[in-house]
Amino acid sequence: MIRMTALLGLMIPVAFAPAAHAQRGSDGTLRLIYHQAVSILNPYLSGGTKDIDAASLMLEPLAGFDENGHLVPRLAEAVPTVENGGVAADRRSVTWRLRPDLRWSDGSPVTAEDVVFTHSYCTHPEGACAQLAKFAGVTAVEAVDPLTVRVSFDAPKANPWIAFTGASAPILQKAQFAACLGAAAASCSEQNFAPIGTGPFVVQEFRVNDVATFAANPHYRDPARPAFAEVVLKGGGDAEGAARAVLETGEFDYAWNTLIPPPLQAELTTIGKGNFVTGFGGLVERIVLNLTDPSPDLPEGTRSTPRHPHPILSDLRVRRALSLAIDRGVLADLGYGSAGRPVCNLIPAPAEYASADTSCLTQDLAAAKALLDQAGWQDQDGDGVREKDGRPLALTFQTTVNPIRQDVQALVKSWWSEIGVSVTLRQIDAGVFFGSDPASPDTHQKFYADVQMYASEWDGTDPEPYLAQLTCDRIPGPENQWQAENIGRFCDPAFDAALARLQQSIAPDERAALIRALDTMVTTGQMALLPLVHRGRLSARANSLGGVVAGPWDAELSRAAEWYRIK
Amino acid sequence: MRRYIARRLLISVPTLLVISAVVFLVVDLAPGSPASQIPQTIPAEVRARIIEQMGVNEPALWRYLLWLRQVFMIEPLAALDATFGTAMAEGQARITSWQSRGPVMEVIAERLPQTLAVVGGGYLLGAVLALPIGIVAALRPGGLWDRGLGLVTLLGVSLPTFLTAALVSLLFAARLGWFPTAYDTTLRVTDWASLGQQVRQMALPVGVLALANAAVIGRYLRAAMQEVLPQDHVRAARARGLSEMRVVLVHVLPNALIPVVTVIALGLPTVFGGAIVTETIFKVNGIGAALIGAIRASDLPMVQTIVFLFAVLVVLCNLIADVLYAALDPRLRHG
Numbered sequence: 001m002i003r004m005t006a007l008l009g010l011m012i013p014v015a016f017a018p019a020a021h022a023q024r025g026s027d028g029t030l031r032l033i034y035h036q037a038v039s040i041l042n043p044y045l046s047g048g049t050k051d052i053d054a055a056s057l058m059l060e061p062l063a064g065f066d067e068n069g070h071l072v073p074r075l076a077e078a079v080p081t082v083e084n085g086g087v088a089a090d091r092r093s094v095t096w097r098l099r100p101d102l103r104w105s106d107g108s109p110v111t112a113e114d115v116v117f118t119h120s121y122c123t124h125p126e127g128a129c130a131q132l133a134k135f136a137g138v139t140a141v142e143a144v145d146p147l148t149v150r151v152s153f154d155a156p157k158a159n160p161w162i163a164f165t166g167a168s169a170p171i172l173q174k175a176q177f178a179a180c181l182g183a184a185a186a187s188c189s190e191q192n193f194a195p196i197g198t199g200p201f202v203v204q205e206f207r208v209n210d211v212a213t214f215a216a217n218p219h220y221r222d223p224a225r226p227a228f229a230e231v232v233l234k235g236g237g238d239a240e241g242a243a244r245a246v247l248e249t250g251e252f253d254y255a256w257n258t259l260i261p262p263p264l265q266a267e268l269t270t271i272g273k274g275n276f277v278t279g280f281g282g283l284v285e286r287i288v289l290n291l292t293d294p295s296p297d298l299p300e301g302t303r304s305t306p307r308h309p310h311p312i313l314s315d316l317r318v319r320r321a322l323s324l325a326i327d328r329g330v331l332a333d334l335g336y337g338s339a340g341r342p343v344c345n346l347i348p349a350p351a352e353y354a355s356a357d358t359s360c361l362t363q364d365l366a367a368a369k370a371l372l373d374q375a376g377w378q379d380q381d382g383d384g385v386r387e388k389d390g391r392p393l394a395l396t397f398q399t400t401v402n403p404i405r406q407d408v409q410a411l412v413k414s415w416w417s418e419i420g421v422s423v424t425l426r427q428i429d430a431g432v433f434f435g436s437d438p439a440s441p442d443t444h445q446k447f448y449a450d451v452q453m454y455a456s457e458w459d460g461t462d463p464e465p466y467l468a469q470l471t472c473d474r475i476p477g478p479e480n481q482w483q484a485e486n487i488g489r490f491c492d493p494a495f496d497a498a499l500a501r502l503q504q505s506i507a508p509d510e511r512a513a514l515i516r517a518l519d520t521m522v523t524t525g526q527m528a529l530l531p532l533v534h535r536g537r538l539s540a541r542a543n544s545l546g547g548v549v550a551g552p553w554d555a556e557l558s559r560a561a562e563w564y565r566i567k
Numbered sequence: 568m569r570r571y572i573a574r575r576l577l578i579s580v581p582t583l584l585v586i587s588a589v590v591f592l593v594v595d596l597a598p599g600s601p602a603s604q605i606p607q608t609i610p611a612e613v614r615a616r617i618i619e620q621m622g623v624n625e626p627a628l629w630r631y632l633l634w635l636r637q638v639f640m641i642e643p644l645a646a647l648d649a650t651f652g653t654a655m656a657e658g659q660a661r662i663t664s665w666q667s668r669g670p671v672m673e674v675i676a677e678r679l680p681q682t683l684a685v686v687g688g689g690y691l692l693g694a695v696l697a698l699p700i701g702i703v704a705a706l707r708p709g710g711l712w713d714r715g716l717g718l719v720t721l722l723g724v725s726l727p728t729f730l731t732a733a734l735v736s737l738l739f740a741a742r743l744g745w746f747p748t749a750y751d752t753t754l755r756v757t758d759w760a761s762l763g764q765q766v767r768q769m770a771l772p773v774g775v776l777a778l779a780n781a782a783v784i785g786r787y788l789r790a791a792m793q794e795v796l797p798q799d800h801v802r803a804a805r806a807r808g809l810s811e812m813r814v815v816l817v818h819v820l821p822n823a824l825i826p827v828v829t830v831i832a833l834g835l836p837t838v839f840g841g842a843i844v845t846e847t848i849f850k851v852n853g854i855g856a857a858l859i860g861a862i863r864a865s866d867l868p869m870v871q872t873i874v875f876l877f878a879v880l881v882v883l884c885n886l887i888a889d890v891l892y893a894a895l896d897p898r899l900r901h902g
Contacts, residue, residue: 033749037852037860039667047609047617128620130605132613186620187660189669208667208674209860210852211752234749236850244741245748252749431865434607435600436614442598459608483611 025216025229027565030545032557033252035242037209037235042192043168044122045185047130049555052167053256054233056555057214058105058197059170062096062115063161065553067279069350069461071161075102075110075171075198079161091156091506096164098147103219104173105202112143115164117174119151126182133465134162134169158506159462166460167555171198200226200561210235220561227547227564240264246540247274254548255540256556259404262337265538274543278339278536280349281552282457282466285340287412287530288488289313289322294396294448301478304447306489312393313450319527321371322451325415327363332533334411335404339538347463347519348534349552352508355516359524360531368419379420386420395450398426398442400433405453408532438481445476447487455535461553464502464511467518471496490528495521572890579882586878587638591631591871599865601665621665623867634871637662642672665866674857675873679839681752682853685846687838688773693780694831700781701788701827702815708793716785723782729844732775736848739771746771749850772849776842780834787830791823798822825895832888836880840873 038054040046062076071079077097080086087094102110119141122129140152141163151163163169173196180188194203198221201214214231234252237245242255247268258276260268269275293308302308312318328342344360347353372378377386377393386393397413399405406427413423426449428442433454441448458466468474469485472493476484495518502514522528539556541548547563550556601623605614618624637660644656662671700720704713740748747768756762795801796819804818841855850856854873861869 039664040669045668047606048604049606128613128617130609130613130617132616133610183620186663186668189667189673192668205753207677207752207852208664208669209857210677213753232753234751234850236852236856237749237847241736241748241848241850248741249744249748251747429599431599431603431863434603435598435865436602436611437598437600440598440600456607459606465610480611481615483615485611 023224024220024226027227027229029230029232030228030254030560030563031252032231032233032254032256033237033242033245034233034235034256035237035239036257038206038212038233039209040192041195041203041206041212042172043170044129044131044172045192047168050235050256053555053557054212055170055195056167056199056558057201057231057560058195058199058203058217059167059172060197060199060558061166061170062098062164064558065166065461065551067549067551067553069553071165073099075099087160091153091158091160093150093152094157094160095144095148095150098149099221100147102198102221104196104198105217105219106173106196107219108173108175110171110173110198111146112149113146114171114174115149116141116143117177118170118172119163121172121177121181121185122169124182124185127185129185131169133459134164136162138163156506158503158511159464162460162462166553167558168459173197201231204230222561225561228560231560243268243540246542247271250274250542253542253545257537258540259336259339259538261404262333262335265337265339268540272543274541274545276338276538277541277548277550278538279550279552279556280341280534280536282347282349282463283455283535283537283552284343284346284348284457284531285408285453285455285533285535286346287322287326287451287453287532288447289319289528289530290447290450290452290488291491291528292489294450296448304489305477306475306491310450311391312395315375316527317371317375318377318393319530321368321375321419322416322421323360323527323530324364324368324371325419325421326360326412326530326532327415328361328532331408331411335408336533336535339536340533341536343531343534345519345523346529346531347466347515348531350461352512353463353515353519355519357520357524363415365415365419372419372421377420384417384420385422392422393420394422394424396424396426397451397453398428398433398449399453400430401427402430408453436483438483443482444487445482445484447476447489452487453532463515463519467499467502467515470522471499488528490522490526492521492526568890568893571893572886575886575889579886582882583879586882587635587875588631590874590878591634592627594867594870594874595627595630597865601865601867604666604864623665633660634662634868638872638875645670645672662868662872664861664869666861666864666869671869671872674869675854675876678841678852678854678857681750681851682841682846682855683838685750685769685772685849685851685853686776686842686855688769689776689842689845690780690834690838692773692777693782694784696777696781697784697788697827700785701792701823702820704785704789705792705796705823706815713789720782720785723778724786726779728775728779728842729848731778732772732845732848735771735775750852752852772842772845772851775845784827784831788823788827791826792819795819795822821895825892828895829888829892832884832891835884835887836877839880840877 034050036050038050040051041055043052043055060074063071063079064074066072073079075098077099080094080096104110122131123135137153138151139154142150144150176191176196180191193206200217200220202217204213204215206212212233216226216229239258240260243258243260245252246255248271250273291310292304292306293310294304298308332340332342342361344357345355377388379386409425416423432440432442433444436443436445470490472491474484474486475489476482498518505511523531537552544566546566602614602618641656641659641661645661648654648656664671700716704716707713740746750768754765756765801818804814841853843855843859846853846856858873
């Protein structure tokens, strides 16, 4: 009994620790370092993670995402559901109710008009809003009363919570942005560099691509928060320098996106000044196999289009053999350390959508060789490379210039060589590879190579739009100026049919099952995409910084109101 | 002299126009697109619309003419507005960065102070250090001082700043913690403590740049001194029994400095261009860091404007160097 009391005595200060800091501005300065500096504080004009992160200190959506990808109310009183009457029974509209007494950081009240304005701001016909997809299918946003807003859709929506959720679609203040509609949006630097928000902080000073300072918002809805009086967000340098600034010198409290080589990860954490926080969202590093022929002998405009199926990779057995030859565990360990896990699927999270497929994780070179034999690829001249009908089994493998990717390329090349595949490696500058310039031959959309590797993910938690990128009509080609997302040119009517069912489906369980089935079809089923590593967001946190929850589904700073100094 | 300067200034106008066209086109034709900065999560149609609105798809000639107008008319007016509170450039489209959607000139103005402080400081300190290095080394060629300084300047010339900067940052800032690893551009010097902070954060980048500059200029000066030392007027000065100090400082150094001043003047534009690597490593976020960041993000208006301003400074500094040369060397003035 005495021991019990002693234990309780120990626990009491722990239990009340946050309460001890429960006073706005009591914890001094929060120092953040982003090696990619912040360019603008308006998510509707940027789309860049760093910019959305920084803006989330001021701007808030109606609801955000927690660490499991579930919606949590922010400016809304509650997340509308069918049960609480917020979502209409026919799923063609959703009604949000704002928290009462919400104030902007300039002291004026937040009303439904601000929400209505935000919609017209982003969907203005002369504008170029980066978050336009958030309002796809929205036919009207109306203020029912000063605190209630109704969003109507053109069709029943399985996921009616896309508009105004997450840090990429926050509410803007109508009074501030009223003159910034359409083409004028871009010239409103004053507004874009210091948006008035409802979040825990207000902009003090913003220097483009350098540093931003913020002060606690005097009108923040929780009178005890934020614990920090000031935030300094420094940009520049590189990921390693940022990690060292937190974990080695202790000059900063938090460093964003510090993906550094695993040995250095281990070295820096042993110093004991802090550790890495990792949030695993939807980011998957994958090898995409080109199912069409990229041969330079083909006339321009038909090269890498479905008019010419790939002479080697159209055979499922070859694709399966290439997958079998890869040891994904080794790639994850060597390239990413604690920020990577081997994976077989395109959709590794949230848990309800992730299929538990582990069939690709065991490397089997013998089985790979047997499959290639079966497919008719044999090494007839003894040079170590297989041939069929006089054509060598030779592939070009391209990716961006990036030390980790080059290591992975070398490893994959060695495994593929072992099963008799000759591999030529190419590296392309990321600005060109992802530049989607229709005139460049080196973009990932043009895919003038046999195999390429990169990482991708989707916005929000619902993977339906992400899977919809893999239908036959989303194949990039000259007819759409190479601006489409089905990079591997995968085309399967069964997939398109299942996707159409998913788009009609509303029942959560049925949707989850369909999503898992669609995912399996492209990955371990048809082997059109070879997922390699499920990548987490690796950020560095000083030991003295409390309240940090690694939530990959929303901006990393979107919960900075809850952060405090551990004393 | 005045006519000479006027003529040179007039010639520089067509020169700058040609440079502007070359800069604009070369940067424009470089591979890479600002679309690479738009995340993969944004659908292709939306990306295309964003790019369209930035004006990326307009014909290059049209964008060049627009940019020329902005560089030569709107931006100078905007600068006057900012200085005198007028509104001559109001409503005119200024050169706008594709990264921040804000005016390029404001970014440059924001970054000039730290670039001048760090890169300019490094240049100035380098030039000041070069004087004793060059003089002492030249006086006793092959002597102990000459060899020691020769080794140091050889290291300074041959070790690139991207290596020395990374090394000293790792050793003195990260490992030993004597200096900050990140330069704080918001620091305002108001008292002794903040002055100390400013000196501490400038020490490493300025030191690295000063070493490189002192080495180059010091070696020039040594060579120039050695050319002057055996000349007749120096011998005559010695024969008159002047002290060695006087001989060197009054009769040798001014003559040896003539070519060195030219070298220093010609190198001045590099101060504005910033030190890309050094600025990035120490997170000074000056103009050099802005330039490399803009190149990575394919932010063409920013790249074109910085490179062009750099070209303007090169032309101007060439002119200054020529004028200085004439001023320092009477033979050129009267010849």
